Amino acid sequence: VVTIADVARQAGVSIATVSRVLSPAPDPHPVKPATAERVRAAARDLRFEPSAIARGLVARRTGMLGLVVPDLTDPHYPQIASGVEQAARSADLSVLICNTLGDTALLTDYVRLLRARRVDGMLLSGGSSLTERDLRLAAASGVPLVLIGRPAFDARLPYVSIDNVAAAHAATQHLIDLGRTCIAHLAGPSSQTTMLDRARGYRTALRQRGLMSPVVIDTDGTPEHAYDVLRERLQGEPPDAIFAATDRLAVAALAALHDARVRVPRDVAVIGFDDIPLAALLRPALASVAQPAVELGRAAVHMVVSVAEGRVVEPVVLTAVPVIRASARP
Amino acid sequence: VVTIADVARQAGVSIATVSRVLSPAPDPHPVKPATAERVRAAARDLRFEPSAIARGLVARRTGMLGLVVPDLTDPHYPQIASGVEQAARSADLSVLICNTLGDTALLTDYVRLLRARRVDGMLLSGGSSLTERDLRLAAASGVPLVLIGRPAFDARLPYVSIDNVAAAHAATQHLIDLGRTCIAHLAGPSSQTTMLDRARGYRTALRQRGLMSPVVIDTDGTPEHAYDVLRERLQGEPPDAIFAATDRLAVAALAALHDARVRVPRDVAVIGFDDIPLAALLRPALASVAQPAVELGRAAVHMVVSVAEGRVVEPVVLTAVPVIRASARP
DNA sequence: CTGAAAGCGCTTACAG
């Protein structure tokens, strides 16, 4: 590959001059226009592309961010990743993707890796399923860290999240407003704060109403498990509404209800969470709480950049709103 | 951050010795065990992590791969990304993700970026929607390049793909075997070879049968458009089977059929392509052609590494098989 | 077995 020395030679100048012409320094160093033009011509000629890694070495910043996701095939994370990627691009940052597959050992490896690669920051999504030890380890790496989704512990880590309690409350409230009297919550694993928050919002909404007692159906978060649990449950008296903690669970619920010959929304209204791209295409179309994925990504990127610059940042909490579709209409 | 010099100082040796102890050279340089131990202790003490970027500078390889995807929120690409990431990790490579959103200008930017970052290779997925010019541009960057999915042109670029023609043929054949006599193809945009290949497999299967004439329903690839087109179509006499070029189109088809009060699979059998994670959870469960995403990723990574090492590689074509579920059962 | 030195490809004071 062609280096700055090649360009310097061809333009008949020193490498310092080449650097000055080609590098957009904040305080632009004066260069004679004619010289600059010669340099630019040579660079163009040689198809010279300055090495970002050599630059990174001297600048002590790489312009790279590490994004840790548990599972890219869970439709929620591509939404996040998409938002992060978009925000990163407009901030001239690149995103290194790390798929932990829920494996703590992999997380450890990735944290080490990102540290070795000297990324400017680390974005940890799905962090609510991690143990406190995992989070401490990630934080102890010294790499600027921002969590996407509320942390499980008060680890004093900056995070960006939606208000899961409020959003779950709103979703449940909608079912109440529909006149439903037995509203169940299809819950995700209680090891995740996100899921606990959603369950809490659900409970709070019911309590304020004072009429019905909460019916929480626990799952491990996978649609398969949710389907089985729900099928079992539907042997008895079904609820007349279900608030699912994620759309994956909601889709499983729609399947279970369908297979049990229970009609949605007539017999049971259903609302999910995440508003995955396919939600609107399901039949009945799935009502769901939409997370502002792009906003989350943007906020996370800005925050981690701030942290990297040594500033103290406050957590950011965005609001998520229910999108009502056929599955939760009168 | 702590550097090799810090470790050397603390261990009372030169940085060369530290490097020899800590760097897994293929031809291990002899170091006195006691010295090595001192170095290791110092490194541990200081929590030293060698800079991958400094290493990269001297090794002239970064251990990074660029993965270009058109759209992460299309469920197909996370499957690919997942496979690539997994394969990359076992090869000790990191993946830089680039989301082009179907924008050629962004592609150009990303190619430049990946070149500047001196990635060891570039994986281009969704390339069948690119113009010949786009591909040439990417190839001309000089970065080792492998396409995921068959290229639109004979650009002599290595690629890994499934056999779309054969897979589409198999899917169509299944519908024929079901005894369906009017099988339509819900096609993706003809600007993508992938889509053309699937249409071709469909046509071939019908032709071999000799009975029915092909019915191709064109779409721009988005489920929204597919839904509209199909609703329109369903005003008239519906086909009795639909082979959709992607699962997103198939999901749109299920919705359109549902809304037109056409029953699946009784009146119309449906089979899609990609086997997205949610396919099995739809009702009726969506039959679909499953792509070996992990294998595709693995093959792509191995190939691009070979290319980077200067070897000539042959294209790899994997087979994809239909997974039959309720939507395409008798 | 160990170290001094050159070099990977850049940027940026420091002189001129």
Added chain:
DNA sequence: CTGAAAGCGCTTACAG
């Protein structure tokens, strides 16, 4: 305005 030189953090011949 331009260049020689130091330095970013490593690895690796080259001497000893």
